[in-house]
Structures are given as structure tokens and as C-alpha cells.
Amino acid sequence: MENKKINKFIPYGRQYIDQNDKNAVLEVLDSDFLTTGPKVREFEKALCEYTGAKYAVVVSNGTAALHIASLILLNPGDLVITTPNSFLATSNSILYAGAKPIFVDINQDGNINLDEAIKLLEKNPKIKAVYPVHFSGNPVDMEKLKFIRENFNVKILEDAAHAIGAVYDEGKIGNCKYSDITIFSFHPVKHITTAEGGAILTNDEEIYKKAQILRNHGMVKENFINKDMAYDKKGNVNPWYYEMQMLGYNYRITDIQCALGISQLKKLDSFIQKRHEIAKKYDKAFENSKIKPLYTFNKNSAYHLYVVRVDFSKLNITKAELFYKMREAQIGLQLHYIPINKQPYYQNLGYGNENLPNMYKYYEEAFSLPMYPALNEKEQEYVIEKLFDIIK
Template sequence: MDFIPYGKQFIDEADFKAVAEALASPLITTGPIAKEFEKRLCEYTGAKYSIVVSNGTAALHLASIALLSADDKVLTTPNSFLATSNAILYANAKPIFVDIEENGNINLDLCEEAIKKDPTIKAIYAVAFSGNPVDQKKLKHIRDTYNVKILEDCAHAIGSEYDGIKAGSCVNSDCTIFSFHPVKHMTTGEGGAITTNNKDIYEKIMLLRNHGMERKHDIAPWYYEMTVLGFNYRITDIQCALGISQLDKLNENIVRRRILAQRYDNVFKRHEFIKPLYTYDGNSSYHLYVVKIDFNKLKVSKIGLFNKLKEYNFGVMVHYIPINKQPYYRELGYGDEDTPNMNKYYEETISLPMYYSLSDAEQDYVIKSLFEILK
């Protein structure tokens, strides 16, 4: 059996054809196909505006500049990729790490307590970890009650829903970001997007995406003005052609991931020492499938299991090392926050293979191998 990674892209003939056609077009940088991709993302998520960019980190960066001012305090999670809180630092704002719930998402009740204690807190960056959407009722309550800005980091969660509220619709947030990295549900190679229902945020991010340049005055055909310090975070039409083709298959991809999640659940929910991070409920789009393992009772170390699984020719991963414990963040004074759930989560969890083309036979092999090692 070939090596089974924890995640990978799925590319078919329709994707090859879309990219080839884009390459044959007169304009291959950001152009009409990018516009079409943005339109399609709006239709899919229900948001009014969409901006596609070069990667998910660029999406976080631009959204942070649009939402935040220098020294703003922002509640965020230690359970994410580095880019989530790094983007707060890019905007010269201050991340404040809040503990997670049992399902891996930021604890919004603790966020509310923090805002009550410190009304100068300006924003919450809520990550839909592993594809599982955050509680939209709580998010709405906090936004309406305390007038804080909300960014939903849905890099893991395109296609997920909470009580009919689709990820990226921005019903209860100022903006949402997506990532189109190859291990996600859909890919543009590298790429990302921001969705919003706020015209001012949309126009600001559009300006920032392209060097802060705009053509407001009809002085000459070549004339433009740089009005703010922007960036080159454009994405190519070649990538967007792939993105549109991938978007066409997204729902099918998510259906398959949910089937795989239920197959994992049916095995692990009956096990004494291995449990799914959360039980299937039809909301998550399952970028990741995470299990909690009681290593103490099984008398095996996490690193020992991790390395042994590689010998069985499949990959697992740890998502994530607590951001606040990273050396750079420790140098900034972080690392001693009261985050017992995050600490326990990091000790106990690993991510198992989860992707569209993972076959039943491959998944059964992963499960069988895991139990074989743990015996």
C-alpha cells in the first residue's frame, strides 16, 4: 500500500482542463477569472463581498489591517496555526490567548468574561478548528452586546454550517478568511480569500491587496495614485481557474469527509482510551479528524506512537502546538496563560488521515494499525 498522508489535494481532469484554458488566455495574472472566482465564493457562502488573495496568511493580514488599530487587544485561541495570531501582531495589535473548549474551539464564555473584566478589548479572532464551526448564537450575543469586532478564521471550515449559518456568510462577524492550501477541502495551490458584508472593509482590503494603488482621476491613461501603504497579495487567474473547478466539487468533497468521519466515530466512540475530539453532528466540514488518546492508561508515549505509526506507512500529525508556548511568543511575555484545556488537548491529541480520496480500505488499515500498535 502506498504511503497514506494525513491530508492531500484531489486534482482531476476538469482541474487540468481549467488551468490549461487559463494559461491559454491573454491575461494570466489577477483578471476576469479572479473576479469570477470571487463571485462564485459569494454565491457559495452567501456573503456580499469576496476578495481572493495569494494565501490564507495574506487574507488574515489584510483583514487585520482593515479591522484593527495599533495596540488593540484581541482575544484569540492558542489552538491554531501560527498565522492567526501573527496577523494580529502584523497590525501592531496585541493578542490575548483564551483557553479552548473540549472540541478544540476557543471558549466564547471565557471571551465574554474577559471583555466584562476589560472593556478595552476590541476584537475576537474565532477559529473554526478542524472544520467545526464556532457557536454562532454565542458569537452573535457577544458582538451585539459588547460591540467588538469579530473575525472568523475558517481556514479549516469552508462548507461547514451552524444552525443553517454557512461558514463565510459573516452573519455574525465582520469578516471571514479562508485558505486554499493543498491540504484543505479545495485548493488553488496557494491561495486564500476574505468574505464580508461590509462595503468599507471590502473596499479597504481591495486597495491594500494591490500596493494601495487606485485610479480615481482621469488625468492620463497611465495615471494612478498610491493612497495607502499596501501589499502585493494578488492571486493569478491560473490559480483562480483551479479554484473555480475545485469549488464545483466542494460539496462532494465534504460529503465524503463526513462519511469518513462517521466511520472513524463508529469505531472510536466505543473505545475506552481513544475518543473522537467531538462526535459527528453534521456541522463540521472535517478538514481534520482529531482523536484524544489516554496515553497514561495505554502506557505508550505520544512521540512513541507518532513514530511507530510512520513505520506502518501512514502519516499522522499534531494540530497544534500551543501558539503562546512558541519561543517567539515567550520572548513577548506569553506562555503562562491559564489554559488547562489547551495544555491537556496538546498532550492527548493526534490527527488521523482525512481527505476526499482516502478509500474505505485505507481508512480501515489506519484503524487496524492504530489498534495493533496500541495493543
Template sequence: MDFIPYGKQNINKKDIKAVIKTLKSDFLTTGPKVKEFEYKLCEYTGAKYCVAVSNGTAALHLASLALLDKNDKVLTTPNSFLATSNSILYAGAKPIFVDIGEDGNIDLDLCEKELKKDPTIEAIYAVHFSGKSVDQKKLKKLKEKYDIKIVEDCAHSLGASFKGIKAGSCTYSNISTFSFHPVKHITTGEGGAITTNSKKLYEKLLLLRNHGMVKDSSMKPWEYEMRELGFNYRLTDISCALGLNQIKRLDKFLKKRRKIAKEYDKAFKETNTLVTALYPFDEESSYHLYVVKVKFDKLKISKEEFFMKMREKGIGLQVHYIPINKQPFYKKLGYRKENTPNTDKYYKEVFSIPMYPGLKNKEQKYVIKSLFEVLND
């Protein structure tokens, strides 16, 4: 049996054909495929506007530049990839780390406590961790009651929803961001996108994506104006050709991910209580990750030993994530002493097991069998 990673892209012949067709066209960088991809993402999420960018970090960076001012205070989660809080720093603003709830998402009730204590807080960056959307009802309440800006980091949640509200629709947020890294629900190689329902924000994001540069019909043929300090965060037509073919299969991918999650849930419920899912099966989760909890402090085997033994069996696991506020760079900024007991406990216990549409049933059974063998050894 081949090595089984925790995540993997799904590329078929039509994907390859679409990319080759674009390679033979007149446009390789920003051309018609970019516009078409943006339109399809709007159509899928329900948002009015979309800006495709070079990667998920670029999406967060531009979102932060469009929304934040220098020294703004922003509530965010320590349980995410570095890019979420880094983007706040890129804009000269200050992340404030708030503990997570049982499902791995930022605790919005704790966010409200922070907002009550400090009315100068300007924004919340909420990550839909593992594919489970944050509570949109609570998000709406915070936005309306405290008049704050909200960014939804939807890198894990394309195709997810909360009581019918689709991730990326920006129903109760200013901006949503996506990543199309190979382990995500669809891939463009690298790539990302920003959705919003604000025309003003959309126009600013377009400007920032392309060097802050404007060129219009009133100008001479060679003229352009730089009106902002922008970046080259464009996504290519080649990438978008791949993304367009991938998005056709997105619902199929999601169906398979949810089927895999159900099988894992069933196995862990029936076998014993040694391994538990991060949260009970949620038909609205997009299951970018399948995260499980194990109380290693009650076992003979350490988490590190467990990882190594699973790798020896040809299975790749991962931890999502090392708490951001405990990273050396953030410690230098004065972080690390935040009151985040749930995050600290979560980090000690959790790991992500293989979850991707191409995972075969026999491979999943092997993962489950191996997991219990190693833990019970």
C-alpha cells in the same frame, strides 16, 4: 499500499484542463477568473463581498489591517496555526489567548469573562477548528452586547455551518478568512480569500491587496495613485481557474469527508474507549481534520513513539496544533503563563488521522486497524 498522509489534495483531469486553458489565455495574473472565483465564493457562503488573495495568511493580514488599530487588544485561541495570532501582531495589536472548549474551539464563555474584566478589548478572532463552526448564537451575543469586532478564521470550515448559518457568511462577524492550501477543502495551490458584508471594508481590502494603489477613468492613461501602504497579495487567474473547477466538487468533497468521519466514529465507539473522537459526529462540520484523543499518560507507549510506529506502517499523522503561546517567539513577548488548562491537556492527548476525499475505504480500515495495533502493542 502507498503512504497515507493526514491530508491530501484532489486533482482531476478537468482541473488540469482548466489551468491549461487559462495558461493559453491572455490573462495569467489578475483577470476575469479572479472575479469569477470571488463571485462563486460569495454565492456559496452568502457573503456580499469577497477578495481573493495569495494565501490564507495574507487574508488574515489584510483583515487585521482593515479592522485593527495599533495596540488594540484581541481575544484569540492558542489552538490554531501561527498565522491567526501573527496577523494581529502584524497590525501592531496585542493577542490575548483564551482557553478552548471540549471541541477544540475558543471558549466564547471565557471570552465574555475577559470582556467583562477589560472593556478596552476591541476584537475576537474565532477559529472554526477542524471544520466545526463556533457557536454563532454566542458570537452574536458578544458582538451586540460588547460592540466588538469579530474575525472568523474559516481556514478549516469552507462548507460548514452552525444551525444553517454558513461559515464565511459574516452573519455575526465583520470579516471571514479562508485558505486554499492543498490540504484544505478546495485548493488553488496556495491561495486565500476574505469575505465581508461591509462595502467600506471591501473597498479597503481591495486597496490593501494591490499596493494601496488606485487607478480610475478620471486619470491619465499612465497615472495611478498610492493612497495606502499596501501589499502585493493578488491571486492569479491560473490559481482561480483551478479554484473554480474545485468549487464545483466542494459538496461532493464534503459528503465524502462526513462519510469518513462517520466510519471513524463507528470504529472508535464499537472497539473500546482507548481512542475517542474530539467531538461526536456533527453533520454541519466540514471535517477538514479528524482529531482523536488518547490518554498517553495511561499507556506504555509515548506519543512520539506512537507517531514513529504509525509512520513505519505507512501512515502520516499530525498534531493540530502546538499551543501558539508556548512558541519561542511568543515566550519572548512574555506569553506562556496564560491559564489554559484545556489547551495544555488537549495538546498532550490529540492527533489528527488521515482525512481527505480520496481516502479509500480499505485505506481507512488499515488506519483504524494499525492505530489499535500500535496502541495495544
């Protein structure tokens, strides 16, 4: 392959912003509402229409979505099955609610092993929830998630921070057909961005209403408890009155961000199509080589990440050296993820000795390659060429 020169750094992921996105933001900047205005509800409605969920509550970031979801679904002391192969926020949100994560090993595709989760559910009635992550944008085994939903009295949260736009046999991820809540993230490296942002989707009206209240300091402006303070002597609502009924948070998102999200959502399907093209090109390049894609091409995956595995024990280079050498070549690799149970904070809580052989082997071998809609053919060929050069 001809050696190509690249004059800019190629990261593992980045946003795509066009003039329509900029115009949408500028329109809001000229409007009367910069936050808590009509664009928030418009974005929520658009997410419902896209996914098929009944309700959506958009918030300041994906972690805020997880936090609110966990406060709604969990009680202190609950045991919650989840994956060690995720960003810290997934299991941290369980801790925020005073509950306790139980880490289950992963399959070869990086997703949680739901067979192992089912075995634990059969043995331990104290387990109250399951938090699967659609890792890399590839849906977990939804038939097994359906089985859990129908056979165990547990709450289910789908962490779909990687998976907006992913599909399965019964629709789009986010329709909450087999879960109480699905969350999305709109960080710049995700499929669509609001700069920072997240969403809670549900088909349960009670969950929806609680999420709205928790997003805004636990405040309500209806259904008041303190009647003597809320109403005057003639029964009129005091127009200034609000009531804090829960311990909530300021997890609001701005109209500026939501305008960007609405514009981005219109391009989501084209973004995923481009990610599929990139994935197919990587797959073809790595055929019969030492570089093994995490899974063969799957049209249902939203391909937030393109992960490969390499057995470094058979090479004269370590994974750290590969990262450094690729960075010298202006290419950013990333590791998704360090096993959460091995983090010092979790080890201080008593974690770290779990029997998770697939996760530990995965950590030794896996890394993510550049994957985003603006990655052009020349840049991708350069990534592939440099990766082969260095590994050889």
C-alpha cells in the same frame, strides 16, 4: 481484522485534482490573462454565491487574508481575544497590525471557549476584537458569537481556514452574519485548493474596497488625491496614472489559481459528503475504545481534520513513539496544534504562563488522522488497524 498491505504513504491530508481541474488551468494558460484577469473576479463571485456573503477578495494565501483583515480591523495597541489552538498565522496577523493577542482556553471540542471570552469582554473595555477559529471545520458556538456581536462594541474576524462548507442554523460559515470578516484558506490540505490561496469575505463595502487596495500595493486607479498629476488641463484622466494611497502588499492571486479554485468549488459539497462518510467510519471504529474522537459526528462540521484524543499516561507508549511507528507503517499523523502561547517567539513577548488547562491537556492527548476525499475504504481500514495494533 485481516492485515492489509499498503504500497503508498497515507498523509493526514492531501488535495484531490481531477481532469476538470486540469482542463480549467490549461484553458487559462492558453488565454490572454494569467493574472489579475477575469478568473479572479469569477472566483470571488462564486465564493459569494456559495457562502451568501456580499463581497469577496481572493489573495495569494490564507495568511495574506489574515494580514489584510487585521490591518483593516485593528489599530496598534488593540487587545484581541483569540485561541491558542490554531496555526501561527491567526495570532501572528494580530501582531502584524501592532495589536496584542489575548489567549483564551478551549472547549473539549477544540474550539475557543466563548463563555470565557465574554467574561473578559465584560471586565476589559480595552479589548477591541475577537478572532474565533472554526477548528477542524466545526463551527464555534454561533449563538454566543451573535451575543458578542450584539452586546459588545468589538470587531469580529472568523478564521474559517478549516471551515469552508461548514454550516450553522442561519446558513453557511462565511456569510459574515455575525462578523466583520471571514477568511478562508485554499492550501492543498484544505477542502478546496488553488495550490496556495486565500479569501476575505465581508458584507461591508468599505472593508471590501480597502482589502482590494491592500492586496495590490495600496494602489488605486480612481478617486485620485493628486488632481494636478491625475488629470490634464482639459480634465482628462492621464491614462498611465495610478496612485498609492495606502501601504499595501503584493498579495495578488493568479487567474491560473482562480480557475483551479472555481473548478474545485463545484466539487466542495461532494468533498464534504465524503469527509462525513470517513468521519462516521472512524467514529464507529473507535466506539468503546481508548481512542476518543474529539467530538461525536456533527453534520454541520466540514471535517477539515479528524482529531482523536488518547490518554497516553495509561499506555506503555508515548505520543512521539506512536507518530514514529505509524510513519514506519506508511501513515502520517499530525498534531493540530502546539499551544501558540508556548512558542519561543511568544514567550519572548511575555506569553507562556496563561491558565489554559484544557489547551495543555489537549496538546498532551490529541492528534489528527488521515482525512481527505481520496482516502479509500481499504486505506482507512488500514489506518484504523495499525492504530489499534500500536496502541495495544
